[in-house]
Amino acid sequence: MSSHAGAVSQLVDRLSQLPGIGRKSAERLAFHLLRVREDEALALSDAIRRVRTDVRYCAACFNLSEKELCQICADPNRDAARLCVVEQPRDLLSLEASGAYKGLYHVLLGRIAPLDGVTPDQLTIDALVERVRTGKFSEIIMATNPTVEGDGTSLYLSNQLSEFPVEITRLARGITAGSVLEYANREIIADALTGRQKL
Numbered sequence: 001m002s003s004h005a006g007a008v009s010q011l012v013d014r015l016s017q018l019p020g021i022g023r024k025s026a027e028r029l030a031f032h033l034l035r036v037r038e039d040e041a042l043a044l045s046d047a048i049r050r051v052r053t054d055v056r057y058c059a060a061c062f063n064l065s066e067k068e069l070c071q072i073c074a075d076p077n078r079d080a081a082r083l084c085v086v087e088q089p090r091d092l093l094s095l096e097a098s099g100a101y102k103g104l105y106h107v108l109l110g111r112i113a114p115l116d117g118v119t120p121d122q123l124t125i126d127a128l129v130e131r132v133r134t135g136k137f138s139e140i141i142m143a144t145n146p147t148v149e150g151d152g153t154s155l156y157l158s159n160q161l162s163e164f165p166v167e168i169t170r171l172a173r174g175i176t177a178g179s180v181l182e183y184a185n186r187e188i189i190a191d192a193l194t195g196r197q198k199l
């Protein structure tokens, strides 16, 4: 076997380890990358390198950011009295895309899932409690996913935050139980935000 074949099969192996990419798709992608212009193919590897070296978690909310504070935390026009708690940065993106929310966020970087070995101390819960303790929030909106684990997480959080003088609400159940924010369309998310209820 030539070394070229080795390089190709290495790329196919790497690609097929990505979520949602099977062996066949990995092969298709690899041959596509061999066919396109060299600078186009290398732009992909640059983008991967940049995302790993330049992107980090926002020091305040744990959203993805290229600076110490993310664009949302750094924006003085956001409503600093409201804090919306989400599981992942991609959930934040879904809520932002709805255009219905102008407050701040806190990204947990997961949800409490005892069966998968995810305990509260592995999430950004301490930082959240500290933010609520020192911040000037009047409302905390639980926007964890409407799954058993998401609900459990927001219940746990509302207990942790019960000593503070803030109103705790959660998204209305416009989002079907079990579905994830990531896949809900923006109208549904906007409805869920407007119709939020006391927890």
Ligand SMILES: [Zn+2]
Binding pocket: 058, 059, 060, 061, 062, 063, 069, 070, 071, 072, 073, 074
């Ligand atoms: Zn931030």
